Amino acid sequence: MAKKELTPMMVQYQKIKDQYPDAFLFYRLGDFYEMFNEDAIKGSQLLELTLTNRSRNAANPVPMCGVPHKAVQNYIDILVDQGYKVAICEQMEDPRLAKGMVKREVIQLVTPGTQVDVGSENAKSNNYLTAVVDDQKNHEFAFSYADLSTGELKVAKLTTQAEFVNELVSLQTKEIVVDTDLPESIQDTIQKLGILISHQSVLPVNASVSYLSQDVDDDLMKRVVKLLLDYIQATQKRSLQHLKRAVIYEPSDFLELDHNSQYNLELIRNIRTGKKAGTLLWLLDQTKTAMGGRKLKQWIERPLVNRKLINQRHDAVAVLLDHYFERNQLQDELIKVYDLERLAGRISFGSVNGRDLIQLKASLKQVPKIKYILEQIADKSFEAMLKNLVPLDDVVDEIDSAIVEEPPISVTDGGVIKDGYNQQLDTYRDATNNGQKWLAELEAKERKITGINNLKVGFNHVFGYYIEVTKVNLDKIPANRYQRKQTLANAERFSTPELKEKEALILEAQEQSKTLEYKLFVKIRDDIKKSIKRIQDLADAVASIDVLQSFAAVSEEYRFVRPTLTTHHVVEVKDGRHPVVEKVLGHQQYVPNDVNLGEDTSILLITGPNMSGKSTYMRQMALCVIMNQMGCFVPAKQAKLPVFDKIFTRIGAADDLISGQSTFMVEMKEANDAIENATPNSLILFDEIGRGTATYDGMALAQAIIEYVHNNIGAKTLFSTHYHELTVLDESLKRLQNVHVGATESNGELVFLHKIQPGPADKSYGIHVAKLAGLPEGLLHRANDILTNLEQQADKEHQTASAPKQAPQQAPEQQTSLFPLEQIDDKQAEVVSQLKKLDLMGKTPMQVMNQVYKWQQKINGD
Incomplete structure (x- = not known):
């Protein structure tokens, strides 16, 4: 539609829409939010709405669709959850009083990173909005993040792009704010991670930003905090009083775990389902409050490295374990505490209602207990x-004196403020109540005068108060008694001068009552807003207590023990368990294992068949370290542990399809990350390094990596492998020790013992595992025959290589031939020649089987 053809309303709409081109504009029209043009077409598809047209008789009708204003939050959530932005455009004046077009403007831009209304399923999760500034000259990043619902605000300086990406993935951010200086290559990386990129221009400095960044003394970090806060203010357009002052953090202040390690160890998300179930968080979460659940998640993702703080948490868990009855009482009181952090956020945002204040009061009443x-x-x-834990009696008293115990959801329709709180409000309510009484008396009187028993006095918002008489009774009305007001299909509605007078008084009292009540509620809300900092400090203390009692409860239920922190580089874990696997399998079925890495041992080389428990053994060691440094007790009979600074893992076969990297490339990158960044105080877990390439290549890389870690890093390392040839390294590497997962054969069947034993494994049992997987019996027999031949061939080559050199007794062909010379023909000679040249170690078992089959066909003449 051409500009000159637009109606005044569509001109206003388009002017506002042009300011928010990347957002759905929800334009308020009466009781609906409407979308037009492209927003309407796309919105109707995403929200499953009926698409209609405005000005449908015009040459170019305008597509439109709408949602009821009372249900708008559900529709906003759907769009934001899918990564879109929603601009909420409200009527800024009463349409009844407006002259010309009603003034409208956007009151809030809801984005994936600024969403604060979370459902119960996300109550224990944070929603982080992030920002980054790239200092290309000094090759460093300033990184900041905030959770608008809780007020958390952090900032850090990162030295590499890998560190920056790791923070983004670990925080599970949905949106990042950037400035115009961020290189396109970095923006491409962010987009590949599925994170929404938002741009923000520089705004003038204001007092709020200066206050929140006053503890930040680095210019680059100040810049990124300001970028983040500018975006928040530009989109939210409201008080941000609940935001806490920016806290500087260093990744090195915590046990460093890259996102690959968090993923491999299934700390927060299950690898198979992406859900919480089956993770360390799932096992440890016996928190009773939403804020406790969020803090537990933060502690899992950022374990401590400060020995004193770790011991303080251990002390607290030990005390709670020793005081069973007090702990149960504590849990009973915590259950009654609502989400104080997010209540404080809603109070600051101005979105709090009467029910929220009742929840706040109930929560604060638990604090003294x-x-x-x-x-x-x-x-x-x-x-x-x-x-x-300072009781906020003044806040409790104010809410208790003002807000009814069961208030309605709406704060503008009345019924929120208690009787007796405000004299003027009581006067209005009295007038309304007396008016209702008068109307009831009027109905009774008119029924008596007219003799019409079903005559009634009613009200609607269009016609006001009326007297309604069914048509069959109209002849009973005395002449000139009523004034006709409205005709219905089966009745007539009337009024009287007396009713009109009373109607004016009642409606005025009701309207004045609602207006005054809302003003009183806003004042109460603003008074409580002054206590937001105290509420947040209280919430943080309650959340920490909640996590500690959860640690105590889990430690008691699953028989965890307090670890001893040692200053020596020694790991001694007696009967360690993988807590999640043990919970799934059951205590009776799980086989515990020791981990011993003394000062003279830095590497355990682990061999044993597939499915025997090598990966579980490695993971349980990492989880033991993480739980210890979170402040929790650990799944073992006894444990002595140092404080590790970093954990690196290369476990499982993962590829990176986004960047087009193969499994082997990912494997090498993760190995390189450990080699470049590990220290003697780190823990490294390498599972089957080198399996993604040819046998000799893989074995060579695996050995070189083991030697490098042993000779140059000295980190405590668990290295599992199927390359049995590597077990001889214990002869040349003095701090390497061989261990293996026990397995035995019983009546031809493989039995896993799941027990770590000294020394290397005697064989790999690959065909046995294939049998367990259900491969066809004929195929397994054939594989066993091939294996026997290959082992015999290897033995002959070994004997030949180790025998004293002397003149051969017979022709070389006879020594290596599989066939008697007098019987050999041309076809068989060709097979022998090919066999001599076969790179056996460079072939997979299936390739060997295929080759042997071809030889068999050739020899048999098929």
Whole structure:
């Protein structure tokens, strides 16, 4: 539609839409939010709405669709969850009083990173909005993130792009804010991760930004915090009083775990399902509050490296374990605490309602009880938390005196404020209540005068108050008693001068009552807003207490023990278990294992058949370290552990289809990451390094990596392999020790013992595992025959190579031939020649089987 053909309303719509070209514009029209043009076409598909047209008789009708304003949040959530932005455009004046077009403007831009209304399924998860600034001159990044629903605000300086990408993936951010200086190559990497990129221009400095960044003294970090806050202010257009001052963090302040290690170890997400079930978080989460659940997740993702803080958490868990009854009382009180962090956020945003304030009051009433329980334990490990457990009696009293116990959801329709709180409000309510009483008396009086028993006095928003009489009773109305007001199919509605007068008084009282009640609610909300910092400190203390009681409860249920922190580079784990696997299998079926890495041992070379438990053994060691440094007890009978600085893992066969990297390339990159960044205080887990290439290549790389880690890094390393040839390395590498997972044969069947034993494995049992997988019996017999021949051939070559050199007794052909010379023909000679040249170690078993089959066909003349 040409500009000159646009109606005034569509001119206004288009002007606003031009300011938000990358967002769906929800344009308020009466009781609906409407979308037009491309927004309507795409929105109707995504939201499953009926697409209609505005000005359908015009030459170019405008596509449109809409959603009810009372249900708008559901539709916003659907779009934002799919990675879109939604601009909410409201009517800024009463349409009844407006002259000309009603003034409208966008009051909020909801984006994937700024969404604060989360459902119950996401209550224990953060929604982080991130920002990055690239200092290309000094080759470093400033990185910041915030959760608008909780007020958390952090900033860091990162030295590599890999560190930056790791933070993005670990935080599971859905949106990142960038400036115009960020290179396109980095933006391409971000887009491949499926993260929405938003751009923000520089805004003038304001007091709020200066306050929130006052603890940041680095110019680059100040710049990224300002970029993030500018975007938040530009999109949210409201108070951000609940945001906490920016906290600087260093990745090295925590046990460093890249996102690949978090993924491989299934800390937060199950590899197969992507869900929480089957993860360490799933096992440890016996928190009773939403904020406790979020803090647990943060502690899992960022374990400590500070020995003193780790011991403080261990002390607290030990105290709670020793005080069973107090712990149960604590859990009972925590269950009654609502999400204080997000309640504080809604108060600041101005989106809080009466029910939220009742939840706040109920939560604050639990604080003195929680504090009393902890004081009864009287342990210094809770000192910091007790300091912040300050009862907010003033907030409780204000809510208690003002808000009814069961308020409605809406804060503008009345019924939120208690009787007796405000004299003027009571006067309005009295007038309304008396008016209702008068109307009831009027109905009774008119029924008596007219003799019409079903006469009724009613009300609707269009015609106001009326007297309704069915048509069959119209002849009973005394002449000139009523004034006709409305005709219905089966009745007539009337009024009287007296009713009109009373109607004006009642409606005025009701309207004034609602207006005054909303003003009172806003004042109460603003008063509570002054206590947001105290509420947040309280929430942080309650969340920490909740996580610690969860650790105690889990430790008791699954028989975890307190580890001993050693200053020596020694690992001694007695009867260690993988806690998640044990929970799934059951305690009776799980086989525990020791891990011993003394000061004179840095590498355990683990051999054994597939499916025997090598990967589980390695993972349980990593989880033991992580749980220890989170402050939790560990799944073992006894444990002595140092404080590790980093964990590196190369476990499982993963490729990276986004960047087009094969499994082997990913394997080499992860190995290189460990080699470049590990220190003597790190833990390295390498599972089957080198399997993604030819046998000799893979074996050579595996040995070189083992030697490099042993000679140049000295990190504690668990290295599992199927290359049995590598087990001889214990002769040349003094800090390497061979261990294997036991297995035995019983009546031709393979039995896994799942027990780590000293020394190398005697064989790989590959065909046995294939049998367990269900391969055809004939195929397995054939594979066994081929294996026997190959082993015999290898033995002959070994004997030949090790025998004293002397003049051969017979022709070389006879020594290596599989056939008597007097019987050999041309076809068989050709097979022998090919066999001599066959790169046996460079072939897969299936390739060997295929080749042997071809030889068989050739020899048999088929």
